[in-house]
Amino acid sequence: MRDIRFLDVAKSYGDVEVISGLDLHVHEGEFMVLVGPSGCAKSTTLRMIAGLESISSGDLMIGGERANHLSPAQRNISMVFQSYALFPNMSVRDNLSFGLRVRKTDPATVKSEVARVADTLGLGELLDRKPRQLSGGQAQRVALGRAMIRRPDAFLFDEPLSNLDAELRVQMRGEISEMQRQLTTTTVYVTHDQVEAMTMGDRIAVMNRGRIMQVGVPTELYERPRNTFVAGFIGSPRMNLLDAEDLLGDAAATVDRGRGSTLGIRPEHLLIGLTEGAVPVGEARVNRIEDLGHEALVHLGNVRGAHLTVRTSGDIRGVVRAGETLSLALRPDRLHAFDSTTGERLP
Amino acid sequence: MTSALRCLGSASAFWFVLPCLLVLAFTSVYPVGFGLAVSFTNWNWGNQFEFVGWANYANLLADAEFWSVMRNTVVFAASATAIEIALGFYLAVQVDRLAIRTDLIRAVIMLPLMVSGIVVALMSKVMFDPFLGIINHLIGVFGLGPSAFYGAAETAMASIVAVDVWWQTAFVFIIMLAGLRSLPAEPVEAARVEGASEFTIFWFIKLPMLRSLLITVVIIRAIDTLKVFDIVFGTTGGGPALATEVVQTFVYRTAYSYQQIGKAMATMILFSLLILVISLALQALQRRGEDAA
Amino acid sequence: MTARTALQFHDGRGQGLSRAWAYAFTGAMILFSLFPVYWVLTVSLKSRRDGLASPPLWIFDPTTANYLKLWSHETFKYTFLNSVIITAIGVALSLAIAIPTAYAIVRMKIRGRNLVGVWLILAYMLPEFLFVIPMFSLYQWTGLYDTHVGLALMYQVHVLPLSIWLLSSFFREINPAIDEAARIEGASNWQILTRIYVPCTLPGMAATAVLNAIWIWNELAIALGLTFSRAETVTLGITSFRGYAALDWGAMTAASIIAIVPMLLFAVAAQKHIVKGLSLGAVKG
Numbered sequence: 001m002r003d004i005r006f007l008d009v010a011k012s013y014g015d016v017e018v019i020s021g022l023d024l025h026v027h028e029g030e031f032m033v034l035v036g037p038s039g040c041a042k043s044t045t046l047r048m049i050a051g052l053e054s055i056s057s058g059d060l061m062i063g064g065e066r067a068n069h070l071s072p073a074q075r076n077i078s079m080v081f082q083s084y085a086l087f088p089n090m091s092v093r094d095n096l097s098f099g100l101r102v103r104k105t106d107p108a109t110v111k112s113e114v115a116r117v118a119d120t121l122g123l124g125e126l127l128d129r130k131p132r133q134l135s136g137g138q139a140q141r142v143a144l145g146r147a148m149i150r151r152p153d154a155f156l157f158d159e160p161l162s163n164l165d166a167e168l169r170v171q172m173r174g175e176i177s178e179m180q181r182q183l184t185t186t187t188v189y190v191t192h193d194q195v196e197a198m199t200m201g202d203r204i205a206v207m208n209r210g211r212i213m214q215v216g217v218p219t220e221l222y223e224r225p226r227n228t229f230v231a232g233f234i235g236s237p238r239m240n241l242l243d244a245e246d247l248l249g250d251a252a253a254t255v256d257r258g259r260g261s262t263l264g265i266r267p268e269h270l271l272i273g274l275t276e277g278a279v280p281v282g283e284a285r286v287n288r289i290e291d292l293g294h295e296a297l298v299h300l301g302n303v304r305g306a307h308l309t310v311r312t313s314g315d316i317r318g319v320v321r322a323g324e325t326l327s328l329a330l331r332p333d334r335l336h337a338f339d340s341t342t343g344e345r346l347p
Numbered sequence: 348m349t350s351a352l353r354c355l356g357s358a359s360a361f362w363f364v365l366p367c368l369l370v371l372a373f374t375s376v377y378p379v380g381f382g383l384a385v386s387f388t389n390w391n392w393g394n395q396f397e398f399v400g401w402a403n404y405a406n407l408l409a410d411a412e413f414w415s416v417m418r419n420t421v422v423f424a425a426s427a428t429a430i431e432i433a434l435g436f437y438l439a440v441q442v443d444r445l446a447i448r449t450d451l452i453r454a455v456i457m458l459p460l461m462v463s464g465i466v467v468a469l470m471s472k473v474m475f476d477p478f479l480g481i482i483n484h485l486i487g488v489f490g491l492g493p494s495a496f497y498g499a500a501e502t503a504m505a506s507i508v509a510v511d512v513w514w515q516t517a518f519v520f521i522i523m524l525a526g527l528r529s530l531p532a533e534p535v536e537a538a539r540v541e542g543a544s545e546f547t548i549f550w551f552i553k554l555p556m557l558r559s560l561l562i563t564v565v566i567i568r569a570i571d572t573l574k575v576f577d578i579v580f581g582t583t584g585g586g587p588a589l590a591t592e593v594v595q596t597f598v599y600r601t602a603y604s605y606q607q608i609g610k611a612m613a614t615m616i617l618f619s620l621l622i623l624v625i626s627l628a629l630q631a632l633q634r635r636g637e638d639a640a
Numbered sequence: 641m642t643a644r645t646a647l648q649f650h651d652g653r654g655q656g657l658s659r660a661w662a663y664a665f666t667g668a669m670i671l672f673s674l675f676p677v678y679w680v681l682t683v684s685l686k687s688r689r690d691g692l693a694s695p696p697l698w699i700f701d702p703t704t705a706n707y708l709k710l711w712s713h714e715t716f717k718y719t720f721l722n723s724v725i726i727t728a729i730g731v732a733l734s735l736a737i738a739i740p741t742a743y744a745i746v747r748m749k750i751r752g753r754n755l756v757g758v759w760l761i762l763a764y765m766l767p768e769f770l771f772v773i774p775m776f777s778l779y780q781w782t783g784l785y786d787t788h789v790g791l792a793l794m795y796q797v798h799v800l801p802l803s804i805w806l807l808s809s810f811f812r813e814i815n816p817a818i819d820e821a822a823r824i825e826g827a828s829n830w831q832i833l834t835r836i837y838v839p840c841t842l843p844g845m846a847a848t849a850v851l852n853a854i855w856i857w858n859e860l861a862i863a864l865g866l867t868f869s870r871a872e873t874v875t876l877g878i879t880s881f882r883g884y885a886a887l888d889w890g891a892m893t894a895a896s897i898i899a900i901v902p903m904l905l906f907a908v909a910a911q912k913h914i915v916k917g918l919s920l921g922a923v924k925g
């Protein structure tokens with residue numbers, strides 16, 4: 001088990017700088033999730049750890065040693081790919097044992113290690129199959145097994161679940177987390193799915209355009225997003241982010257840091273009707289209701305022309321209809337205030 | 348990229364391509380370089396090896412025989428390429444429309460491609476024989492002929508073109524059929540739903556998508572037919588008189604029968620330039636079409 | 641789907657007619673492709689007298705005399721054997737050299753990649769005698785002249801570019817993440833190539849080998865320039881029938897048929913591969 005550390009790392013393709021000033025410390029044994037929209041250089045970051053991409057400037061430290069110059073083989077790291085990247089010509093057994101065989105491990109050890117991993121992941125029946133005879137979930141498990149078998153210093157995952165259907169994704173999410181907690185191997189997990197990030201990560205690093213926006217434990221990102229990007233990215237449905245005046249009108253002056261800022265309020269924190277201790281937000285017209293059964297998302301437009309989303313329980317079914325007008329309120333302690341030019345959180 | 352990664356990568360890449368570079372250097376760079384040098388001499392395979400400057404080139408360009416050989420070659424290449432492209436592409440379009448499995452059809456039509464040029468040449472001699480050949484007999488049924496085929500200056504070139512068409516049309520057919528089969532179905536189906544005729548669909552939808560591939564095939568066939576040797580060597584040997592002498596048979600004769608190596612190499616150099624110019628021109632045509640699209 | 645069916649119904653007659661033409665034209669072209677081979681086969685099975693009959697005979701008493709005569713024709717047998725050896729060496733050499741080169745071109749960083757590309761195109765398209773005539777003296781001087789290896793080596797100038805293009809396009813179909821996975825598992829480029837790429841593209845290797853074999857087997861100009869007797873190929877063996885006894889059609893046609901047969905067997909056995917090889921380079925460009 002070793003830690004991984006980026007020190008002021010930058011990466012360019014030709015003249016295009018895709019990562020700049022990257023500082024990130026993944027602690028020993030930690031499950032770190034890199035999350036961000038597509039194209040924000042998550043994969044590039046991961047591949048620099050693996051040694052698949054060179055580092056343009058700065059230092060990558062693995063276990064306290066500079067690793068910039070090490071080949072992938074020398075880093076003793078495993079990686080699981082989105083496409084699984086199983087070797088098509090080899091049986092599951094040979095896929096699992098490839099890394100050991102390449103390293104000239106003695107056959108007896110190879111055999112027992114394959115048995116151990118197959119046992120852990122329930123691959124016993126599949127050992128003689130070829131990758132094309134596997135379902136998506138099975139292929140995924142083989143890829144996990146191939147990553148585990150060498151007992152690497154770190155696991156790297158690049159969107160490993162995005163090719164699976166929804167149900168399997170939830171299941172594998174649990175299995176990967178479970179496996180990591182048992183092995184306590186340092187893990188960097190890349191995803192664009194914030195639900196995966198929130199449910200799996202010990203800590204999460206939110207990336208945007210090649211920069212880290214915030215690093216923290218999941219609740220921290222949810223409760224104290226450092227800027228409007230993180231505020232909008234973490235949480236589903238998105239946080240309502242509006243100019244203070246558009247949200248509150250004249251009442252903006254009554255809330256702390258309300259004046260001239262950008263305010264954020266999560267859809268689950270907007271209240272329908274007046275509640276004690278809540279600040280009234282005014283009337284809003286219901287444009288559309290998305291009924292998800294156990295809950296409903298109500299999309300509204302307020303008198304100041306701003307669009308809002310409210311998340312409520314499914315009980316409003318039949319009570320509220322599109323076209324009706326509702327009065328909204330919010331608790332001031334649930335408000336997030338951001339500088340309207342820089343987007344940074346106001347203290 | 349200062350990292351050792353890249354240096355390591357390219358070092359091992361170097362070992363991967365080294366055998367290829369060595370073999371290509373030996374089989375192509377050396378002969379072209381030495382050949383170029385020889386083209387400025389009067390070498391005769393033996394002791395006569397003097398620098399003669401541009402004399403070989405000047406003599407060639409002033410030599411009616413050289414020009415007639417060049418003309419024969421270009422006439423052969425242009426006619427054979429044109430007919431093969433038209434016939435092969437048309438056949439591919441027809442086969443593409445058949446509602447049956449076409450693997451076997453393709454295999455049968457491909458057969459001539461498997462036959463070596465010299466065998467094709469000998470086969471054609473048997474069939475084109477003016478007195479005993481089956482072709483004169485067959486065209487006689489329709490009241491035509493008999494023709495002397497290879498025996499007469501007027502028909503010899505046409506006969507060789509016909510032989511090349513038999514031999515190589517399948518190449519065009521196979522590639523264009525694969526091209527037609529790889530076209531996306533949606534645009535064609537959309538046009539069909541709009542009520543476009545099959546001809547309209549072919550001309551305005553399929554053909555533009557196949558344009559680049561078609562030009563590639565033209566380039567391949569043009570180069571191949573310019574380099575023609577086997578079927579001329581095996582049939583007329585360049586005759587009657589010089590009616591079918593093409594560049595490569597001419598050079599073979601010049602080098603191996605007359606031992607005029609300087610002249611032979613000068614011819615090869617000029618001819619190589621011609622091939623280069625023709626293929627670059629065709630490629631430019633291809634690129635212009637892609638830019639326009 | 642319904643729109644399409646309706647449309648077909650609408651002008652069904654025109655469709656039917658042009659479909660019929662498509663079948664007729666295809667049939668005619670099949671006849672055109674097959675007839676010469678069929679005819680030469682019949683000539684090779686005719687006795688000398690039947691072969692020289694005028695008008696040509698469609699029905700005759702087949703005889704194997706021409707083939708038996710060929711069987712005792714030592715030179716022809718010898719050239720046939722030479723071609724087998726030279727084709728084997730040439731194909732092995734081309735694959736051994738082209739496989740690592742194609743891998744490096746597709747999956748490794750190499751400087752001057754474009755230069756190599758242009759070089760390959762030039763080697764492929766320039767005329768044979770440009771290479772053969774200057775080689776003649778070098779080959780005599782080095783002892784490569786009139787040897788199997790020498791000829792197989794010279795053939796690389798044509799089959800190497802072709803092989804590299806074909807193999808590159810097969811290799812490109814492999815997901816590059818597989819390389820990366822293998823590299824992370826600790827494999828070297830050579831191990832990735834031999835343990836993954838080659839086993840994954842065996843059909844492509846076969847296609848390449850078959851096309852190279854056909855080309856080498858059928859080649860004439862280079863063999864003519866660089867061999868004399870010991871390493872004469874079957875195409876040269878057949879050429880000798882051109883001159884001697886111009887009217888001995890029996891031997892000439894029998895030799896032709898025998899030279900066609902190995903390639904014919906290839907074509908039948910590896911039709912899919914050949915088509916794939918021929919069209920892949922061009923279609924995928």
Ligand SMILES: Nc1ncnc2c1ncn2[C@@H]1O[C@H](COP(=O)(O)OP(=O)(O)O)[C@@H](O)[C@H]1O
Binds near residue numbers: 013
């Ligand atoms: N080989 C490359 N050459 C040039 N640009 C690249 C290359 N690989 C990735 N990029 C660019 O780098 C950025 C980050 O890519 P990537 O790390 O794959 O993003 P993510 O995984 O977050 O979706 C993208 O804008 C992408 O276009």
Ligand SMILES: [Mg+2]
Binds near residue numbers: 042043044
């Ligand atoms: Mg990615």
